[in-house]
Amino acid sequence: MKNIILNILLGLTLMCNFSCTSDLETSPLVELSLEELLSQDPNAVEGIVSRLYASFALSGVEGPDKSDISDNAGESPFLRGIVNLQDFTADGMKNRWGDDGLDQLTTTSDWDENNKFFRYLFNRIYFTIPQCNNLLAVIGNIDVENKESVIAEVRFLRALAYYYLIDTFGKGVLATEENFGNSSPLPESSRAELFAFTETELIEVEADLPATNSYGRASKAAGQMLLAKLYMNADVYVGTSRYDDALVMINKVINDGGYSLAQDFVSNFSGDNHTSTEIIFPLIADANDSQSYGNTTYIVNGSLSTETMTPADFGATDGWTGHRASKGWYGLFGDLGTSTDVRASLFWTTGHNYEMDDYREWTDGYPSTKFRNSNFNSGSTATAFSSTDFPLFRLADAYLMYAECVLRGASGGDANTALQYVNNVRTRSNADTITQTQLTLDFIIDERGRELNLEGHRRSDLIRFGMFTGGSYVWPWKGNSASGASIPDTYKLFPIPLAALQANPNLTQNPGF
Template sequence: MKKLTSILFFVIPLTLMVQGCTKDLDTEPEVEVSLDELLSEDPDAITGILSRLYASFALSGPDGAGSSDIDDDAGESPFLRGIVNLQDFTADAMKNRWGDDGLDQLTTTSNWDENNKFFRYLYNRIYYTIPQANNLLLVLGAVDIDDKDQIEGEVRFIRALAYYYLIDCFGKGVLATEENYGASEPLPEVDRQELFTYVENELLAVEELLSDTNEYGRANKSVGRMLLAKLYMNAGVYTGTERFDDAVTYINKVINEGGYSLDANFVSLFSGDNYLSNEIIFPLIADSEVSQSYGNTTYIVNGSLSTETMTLSQFGAEDGWSGHRATKAWYGLFNDGDLENSTDDRAALFWTEGHNYEMSDYKEWTDGYPSIKFRNNFYFSESNATYFSSTDFPLFRLADVYLLYAECAVRGASGADMGTALGYVNAVRNRSNASSVTQSDLTLDFILDERARELNLEGHRRSDLIRFGKFTGNSYIWPWKGNTLNGASIPDTYKLFPIPLTALEANGNLTQNPGF
């Protein structure tokens, strides 16, 4: 049975949290009951509130799939849905056919503007989660509870994770902390370098606060170290100064001290019982009964299925939304697109029947292959189909760490060697019955392709392409890039998303990113 603290969030009052924070970061909390009263009624209240904070990355609101913490659409605006939309659909592998009010701009990587609601959704989610964390840190400072340091470390990690997506996607914003909570004037804009330094220092601090192990779905030392490693991996993009040597330090800590291991079967990582995995370092929780959402993996599973060409029950689903398909930029990496004769198990995770290899029209459901990587049925036991997904989203997992190590080795980072890198890459490949490679095969282009084969649809692809210098310009062209069938060059300004108009209007200190 899935052991989750996150199932507590429905019964924990949210009145201690900040209300309406996406529009006013200075809003005081609406407190209907004091913390002392709340703790006297329920000694586990802090844990429940913490669980609700974790849930802000996967769910829309506290009262089911139709509720929302913010004013944005409950179905469209959850954090994880934003990660998929902005990290995967804007890149090469995945496209969506719905085209509703801005989604076309993402899936064709073109015509981005400050009015696109999907940019607003993620920005608002970031600035919903951050003040919640700030408020809870203030609350923690006033009480004496067990494991206080550990909980403080988790809250600061959650805040750092939200800021990480701000750095990666928007590049700047305001730095809201418990120190300036309740400020009477709009906060000043801070740039990417200042945000980077803040998140770096926070993660270095929480490493000492977090425990070596923790309950499934909560942050431990390895989770914090993984985020720090990802920050350092992208430091060249974020600050102009590469930090691959520092990335290796924390990658090695995750590998050598975390106690994780590759799962024997790739498919099990994306099935309804993936909470049993020893490879997943940090999941975003889903549960078809107690944490229903249109924005967690339900979005990926149902969005990739259709009654037109598939039998839904074999994937544990009750509905198919006929939305997401992969392009040849992904499945073409397996045996030059000859999926039927590929030995790689990952090549079998595309639905080809009734679908065309070429995506001549990204709005046509049968153009391109739907990914069936994520599914809702159990891998290790029988399960019943459900409308909402119970498959957790593996935000961090060990295969990613192995490939990051290999990338650092190829880039010549201190602390990483090519022999170890080769072993890690082949461990990832051999797990899926892909052939072993030799050390001479380990180039940056190969690592980028292997990350696509292994990690696509897991919220990394846009950031990977930017780090490898392949996202903008014409050095790498994919189907529908720049809103053309065969792809076109896009400007370097697309390495960032535009700051939403609503944010600019709410705080006159904010300025728009160049090119928008």
């Protein structure tokens, strides 16, 4: 059973006093302060922690049409922001709705501080961080079972929010339990300062995170995986390569985490993927108990349409006619008709064109059926909302990260092991194995696309490989050109939203915006 506790959260919100974005709703829905609530009912900690986990996937705890913050409930959830900013800005996925703001992400063009989708993610980050700070500020005075483990989980969730801030906006303010409730605008913190804080947090909580945890909650391996992600991108974030350190963390995940590749690739993205042996840390979805337009419902329904498909075949009652892959993704497999790779079969080609001459035309490009709401291991009934969990971290990613570290010269790695890990990933999908000479960085970035696209990694991967900006690598609609065009290096970061700049005069805009 999926371990997400929502019933005890209804009517409860955490108090949030943070000067960053002026439009966040911070008033509690109950009269009690958090400290008063916990003094009366220490068991409420379990519900509050679950509510913090839910902040990454849901718009709020009162249903899909209600939001914790004043942003649009359907458009603004954290996971939806990750997909929008990581996948639609990159080479593999495009959206056709023509929404102002989303168009600019899909075409990597005309980015500015007024784009609501930048504001949504920034606001979600700075909603989650203060909520964590609030609990951390008072939990020391409360008698709670497994207190150190709970504190470690909350610090992990805060670090996860900071990771996305570091990756997408590159700076912000450093809010902790030490300055929680400060009425004065906090000073701006650089990317390096945020990186150092997040690194320290993850190092410190590693010992207290449980080796195993309830499904949907952070284990030691989840913390190690997040720290490995931070180190993998350290050259981008702070100008210093940390692949040696990344490899240390990845080895821990692989060797000590107890995870194994799921036997079938598709099972990781189906309605019953909570049974997967591979998923290290999921963001939970449930068609009955955690409905959201911003969890995997956005991916599943958004990739389906009654025009050329039957949504019920994939466990959905509706298709939103929105998302298609481009040849920047399915082109990585060569001829889809002859490929034996299971991953190559997960594109809907009937009635669709290979070329995306018009990204607003539904039939240009192939919808991805990688994520589906139907069960893999048993029968299921189509539902309006998705029950498919989002695998934020999984073992196949760790295998490919290991190989990349070895190719980048990380100490302590082994070339034969790297090759075996990559071939394990490929064999699982019935793809041909490769030889040592074929294992190159160029191969790795392509394999990461084949394996991980639509899982919130692609933009960061392309930046790390020097392929996102400039014109040496282009894809359909990059730079608002059907054939692809160069984009400036300033696009490695998103602009700080205008609302945040207005709310905190200490914040400054990123260069180029």
